Amino acid sequence: MPKPHPLALAIATLLSTQAAHATDNTSHREVVQNDSILITGVQDGFKTITSSGAMRMEMDQLETPQQVNVINEQLMTEQGSTTLGQVLSNDASVSAGGTSRNRERFSLRGFELSSGSGFLRNGQQHWSHYRQPIELLDRVEVLKGPSGLLYGKSAPGGLINMVTKKPTYERQTIIRQDVGSDNELRTMLDTGGALTEDERLRARLVLSRQQYDSWREYTDGSTPETERFVGGLFVDYDLTDTATLSFHYDKTHDDGSVDSGALIENGKPVLGDQHIWNAQWSNIDNDVENIGVDLDWQLGQDWRLKAGYNHQDFVRHDLESSSFSHYDAAAGTYKVSGFDRHDNWQFDTAYADLNGHFNTGQVQHEVLIGANWLNYYYKRQQQSFRGSNAVDATVGQPIEKPADLDYRTADARVYPERDSYGLYVQDLITLNPQWQLLIGARYDYEDSGDDNQGNLVPKAGVIYHPTPAGSVYLTYAESFEPQSPVSNPDDINDGMTLDPVSGEIYELGTKWNLMDDRLMFSAAVFDLTQTNKVLTRDRDDLGAGLVETRQVGEQKHVGAEILASGRLTDKLSLQGSATWLDAELKDPYDASLDGNRPADVPEFAASVWTRYDLTDSTAFNLGAIHVGERYGDARNTYKKDSYTRFDAAVSHQLHQFNQADLTLRLKVENLFDEDYLAGGDRNNTVIGEGRNFLASMELRF
Numbered sequence: 001m002p003k004p005h006p007l008a009l010a011i012a013t014l015l016s017t018q019a020a021h022a023t024d025n026t027s028h029r030e031v032v033q034n035d036s037i038l039i040t041g042v043q044d045g046f047k048t049i050t051s052s053g054a055m056r057m058e059m060d061q062l063e064t065p066q067q068v069n070v071i072n073e074q075l076m077t078e079q080g081s082t083t084l085g086q087v088l089s090n091d092a093s094v095s096a097g098g099t100s101r102n103r104e105r106f107s108l109r110g111f112e113l114s115s116g117s118g119f120l121r122n123g124q125q126h127w128s129h130y131r132q133p134i135e136l137l138d139r140v141e142v143l144k145g146p147s148g149l150l151y152g153k154s155a156p157g158g159l160i161n162m163v164t165k166k167p168t169y170e171r172q173t174i175i176r177q178d179v180g181s182d183n184e185l186r187t188m189l190d191t192g193g194a195l196t197e198d199e200r201l202r203a204r205l206v207l208s209r210q211q212y213d214s215w216r217e218y219t220d221g222s223t224p225e226t227e228r229f230v231g232g233l234f235v236d237y238d239l240t241d242t243a244t245l246s247f248h249y250d251k252t253h254d255d256g257s258v259d260s261g262a263l264i265e266n267g268k269p270v271l272g273d274q275h276i277w278n279a280q281w282s283n284i285d286n287d288v289e290n291i292g293v294d295l296d297w298q299l300g301q302d303w304r305l306k307a308g309y310n311h312q313d314f315v316r317h318d319l320e321s322s323s324f325s326h327y328d329a330a331a332g333t334y335k336v337s338g339f340d341r342h343d344n345w346q347f348d349t350a351y352a353d354l355n356g357h358f359n360t361g362q363v364q365h366e367v368l369i370g371a372n373w374l375n376y377y378y379k380r381q382q383q384s385f386r387g388s389n390a391v392d393a394t395v396g397q398p399i400e401k402p403a404d405l406d407y408r409t410a411d412a413r414v415y416p417e418r419d420s421y422g423l424y425v426q427d428l429i430t431l432n433p434q435w436q437l438l439i440g441a442r443y444d445y446e447d448s449g450d451d452n453q454g455n456l457v458p459k460a461g462v463i464y465h466p467t468p469a470g471s472v473y474l475t476y477a478e479s480f481e482p483q484s485p486v487s488n489p490d491d492i493n494d495g496m497t498l499d500p501v502s503g504e505i506y507e508l509g510t511k512w513n514l515m516d517d518r519l520m521f522s523a524a525v526f527d528l529t530q531t532n533k534v535l536t537r538d539r540d541d542l543g544a545g546l547v548e549t550r551q552v553g554e555q556k557h558v559g560a561e562i563l564a565s566g567r568l569t570d571k572l573s574l575q576g577s578a579t580w581l582d583a584e585l586k587d588p589y590d591a592s593l594d595g596n597r598p599a600d601v602p603e604f605a606a607s608v609w610t611r612y613d614l615t616d617s618t619a620f621n622l623g624a625i626h627v628g629e630r631y632g633d634a635r636n637t638y639k640k641d642s643y644t645r646f647d648a649a650v651s652h653q654l655h656q657f658n659q660a661d662l663t664l665r666l667k668v669e670n671l672f673d674e675d676y677l678a679g680g681d682r683n684n685t686v687i688g689e690g691r692n693f694l695a696s697m698e699l700r701f
Contacts, residue, residue, distance in 0.1 A: 054143050079667065084106075094108050097679040099679070110583040135188055144157070216275070324393070349374050367425070374419070533553025596635065599630070632680075663697075665698070
């Protein structure tokens, strides 16, 4: 029998928590190997004691001087999550925006996350203009506060890091069938293990097919339909005892009807909750592929090299009625505009990180030296109909599709490619058991052809450990977002080079392992400011048709938040969060914006998910999500009411099968059928769905 590899035992322990409702969940495991003891971190219920994304190295949460919320696979499985929005509802600092163009939008600590720079896949920038394949994920890390040091271009609110599944040493297969409201069906296969006797070659295959309808209807009474396929292959090969080469490939095909959201007047959706304003022929077909390799090489006892490359190819065909106007309520008529569009985005990313330990006298250092690269490519063809070519529409009747609408008749436009390069260094300095310092800096260079920009950002933190189970930290960090030069002949500043939009934070926080290390609790207060925001406004004194662009905008957010995850008792587990945020826009050009609150950012929000293990085989779940009042637009012309939504679930595991476990689950979302408005602006507001259910059967062997 080959000796068990340490990673095998760690992964096996991690995966065992997903299905087991046993009460004996420990926070660590000791493995004797070659006369040494390896301690591997594991999950305790919903608690995860490490997070790789915040520091680009495996660090204990108590040594991480920023707030990080890790939402693990166990929690996603219990909740039956099929979208990133469902996963992120477990973090109150994340607020949801609109879902037009069949993708999800989010703000973190009140700052909108960009599709190109707000999301990571395994620590690399990921173009997230589509609904993310949750089936491929092991966990989601919410990294809060400016992360420019390690990841370059990003908003000051933070980043979302999606960590994919990895091959396991032990052979395992999971077959899952979901059945839910709105004719939802999802079949998933997750299988893998060692492919050779010596376990050096391991693989994992994930396949999922999903179809569902909408609870809303087009104006002609038809119902939107969506079909999704997700497939992923992950392969690990141990080149030596200390070096592992990994390969990954995944594909997401999402073909769905379009529902851009509701029109809101006087706080209510015009024509009711179920009415969709898009034309019934509106459809978006997304094809996304990722392929890449990674190397993890332990260079002796104290140094480790990690490197990787990923190519993302995203092809989208978007045929839709994108807007409407001139609505006459009495006659039930309006005008519809739209387009037929074909897009191709390509993201190439690469990185190399060298992580090492050394001492200078009694002072310990954990150093990270790294570099990363991003190439962005974009091509588009589009034909539109609008203005005098807009289509007449009548409520209750099908909307006519223009006969000559075809993107292929338009000229293709290839946008300038963009290359971004980053060099960074980070040192976690342990002065003694009580005090640690974090210092780091990054230089970033972006080449967009005629426009080249460089930027330097620092990060510094102080960590105090009053006891081995707790820490208090104070952090300063920055973010940056490069801007293209002004390009408008009607702008008096045409051709002007713009500085990066910058963000900075001062954060005071604390983290504690409580109740014999079963519960992780953290809290923070922060002052977060974004400056150099680009504003372009018409100016009466400039003359007819002239505008002026300047970097005079600012956004200031002051807030506080708490997080808790783990076990309160042997039977009761929870993951909960709450956020209070005072957010303000500053716009000296526009009095209707100056002093306003950003759209879809509540002052207070909270969420909690609990599990009570009635027996070793049966568990109950109860969850609640509270979202406070928030404005529906940046001009603060109308408010959305606060709401509290309750969800409940029950699961039961059958052990009678030979070498297999069958788990049955039932979840009811919006248990009390609460009416509420979710994200999106006045013309594109998401309507919260009423009571709905999801039943699943999972066979694990």
